[in-house]
Amino acid sequence: MGIEDLVNQGKDFLEQNKDKIGEALKSDQAEQISDNVLDAAADFVKKVAPEGAHEQIDGVRDNIDKSIGTE
Template sequence: MAGFDDITKKAQEFLADDKVKDALKSEQAEDISDKVLDGAEDVVNKVTGGKFAGQVGDARAEADKRVGTD
């Protein structure tokens, strides 16, 4: 799967850029990521009937640590 490997490598290079790192740690990124993560959490909980709400909440919290300011 050379195509997937190429995409992965380019994504890693993109995310290593200092400007990209700064943008991901901005207040604007925090606001946007909170809305996206909240929506994704709601959808997953609806689809699963809340059966995995604890794990979904944990995953959402971990993702939130990695984007934005909080």
Template sequence: MSIFDKAKEALNSEKAEQVSDQALDRAEALAKSKAGAEHHDKISGVRDSIDKQVGTE
């Protein structure tokens, strides 16, 4: 197995999914703390959209 195959496998692992979800959750929480309550739904929508693009599930 080449180093590129190993890297691809690592990026598609459950651990990588957990790390990306944690980062997105933190970013969402930070954005919500800075924005007004009227923007919370939009922020959550953006977070979900990004998760679909980078997530493995």
């Protein structure tokens, strides 16, 4: 089985389960996990980015957060 076969299996799985995946992404559990991951990622980037970029980093974090979970 090659990479192409694996990719096609992944596509088939996503197509067959897109409703369940959509529901999972809009769950309370997804919200909690995504908040933790996004906060950690934003904090890390802020440590290496200039202070003037912190507001933009927070904006990006907030936009991503809107796509995952319940809030």
